[in-house]
Amino acid sequence: MTPPTSPDRSRSTGADGGGAVEIVEYTDPACPWAWGSEPAFRHLRALTAGRARWRRVFGILFDDGDDPAPDPAAETAWYSRYIADIARHTRAPYAHRLRWVAATSRPASLAAKAAERQGAIAAERVLRRLRETTFVLGTPADTAERVLGALTGLDGVDVGRLGAEMGEPSVVAAVRQDHAEARDPIPEAYAFHAPGPHGTGVKETDDGVRYALPTLVFSGPGGRMAAPGWRSMAEYTAALRTVAPGHLWQAALIGAEEALAEYRSLTGPDLSLLTGRATPPPTAVRVETAGGPLWLHPDEAATHPALAAPSELKSPRS
Numbered sequence: 001m002t003p004p005t006s007p008d009r010s011r012s013t014g015a016d017g018g019g020a021v022e023i024v025e026y027t028d029p030a031c032p033w034a035w036g037s038e039p040a041f042r043h044l045r046a047l048t049a050g051r052a053r054w055r056r057v058f059g060i061l062f063d064d065g066d067d068p069a070p071d072p073a074a075e076t077a078w079y080s081r082y083i084a085d086i087a088r089h090t091r092a093p094y095a096h097r098l099r100w101v102a103a104t105s106r107p108a109s110l111a112a113k114a115a116e117r118q119g120a121i122a123a124e125r126v127l128r129r130l131r132e133t134t135f136v137l138g139t140p141a142d143t144a145e146r147v148l149g150a151l152t153g154l155d156g157v158d159v160g161r162l163g164a165e166m167g168e169p170s171v172v173a174a175v176r177q178d179h180a181e182a183r184d185p186i187p188e189a190y191a192f193h194a195p196g197p198h199g200t201g202v203k204e205t206d207d208g209v210r211y212a213l214p215t216l217v218f219s220g221p222g223g224r225m226a227a228p229g230w231r232s233m234a235e236y237t238a239a240l241r242t243v244a245p246g247h248l249w250q251a252a253l254i255g256a257e258e259a260l261a262e263y264r265s266l267t268g269p270d271l272s273l274l275t276g277r278a279t280p281p282p283t284a285v286r287v288e289t290a291g292g293p294l295w296l297h298p299d300e301a302a303t304h305p306a307l308a309a310p311s312e313l314k315s316p317r318s
Contacts, residue, residue, distance in 0.1 A: 020053065021218070021220040022219045023054045024055045024219075025055070025215075025216055026057045026214060026215040027057070027213060028061035029109060030108065030142075032082070032083045032090075032135065033090070033198070033229060034131075036087065037090070039270045039273045039274070040232070040236060042274060044236050047237070057182055058112065058178040058179070058182070059179065059183075059211060060175070060179045062103065063104055068103075075101050083098065084290070084291075086197075091291070092267060093135060093267055093293070095135060095138030099139050101140070102142040105142065107142060107146075110166045110175050111162060124263075125156055130147065130151075132294070148163050183205070183209060185210065185226075186224070186226060188226040189228055192226050192227075196229075198212055198229020200228070211228060212229045218239045221245075237249050254275060255281075260283070264297045265295070265297070265300055266280065266284070267292070280295040287304070
């Protein structure tokens, strides 16, 4: 597979050409590999905070125009097994039962894009909660109503404003542009080959070719690199050192209480990467999944839909 002919993109993404570091994340709220990559991405964002620009592009894994499955129950059963298989690689939680496959990930992408207007904290909390509708609850937020229902009461987010802005022309246009950008991979993505479940950097789709999700593209004074699929922290830090040689890229571990206060929702891999430990803080509220517990800050638990879900999801901390 060869890349189409297109204008070359700058090797340095700083507006002044001065060699600033940029990380572009191609993702989707409903992507199980992206969900499993969240711990590494959180660690990477902490490592690069204040020294790199991070831009998120929504690739729209499931779209409005996709043909419906002839047998929705069979599709759901197959996709549930697919998510479980991926979780064996990523150690990410996954739902006891997937109720349906997302009809479209566009409403969740619109909400996540609109949340960026409310700042970085709101953007992270909205995307995280929307991922959890699929991978913790098994009820993907694939309509505007389901999106807003899942976000109701989310601390630090004006959900009324977000709902109003999801349909604004500028937000719709931004997500449309994300969709197009995700289907115009750079040559480095085409050239990527590695062992493992993500062996290539691009995927053929009904409408052409797109980045494998998730993909990080690193740009800096040392060049540009694509890191498609589920990669290790060692691979991400190696990419950083390549595009920004001479920099010390090292993030300090934080305490479990600090991690819970900052991120509000932690998986086992989150705890391991961010704190270096497997033990959650005593204040954490435990939510059971088929792939291990999710730990919530008490303020997050107060409005989280998992705590209003069937009892199989809920457990006192042990």
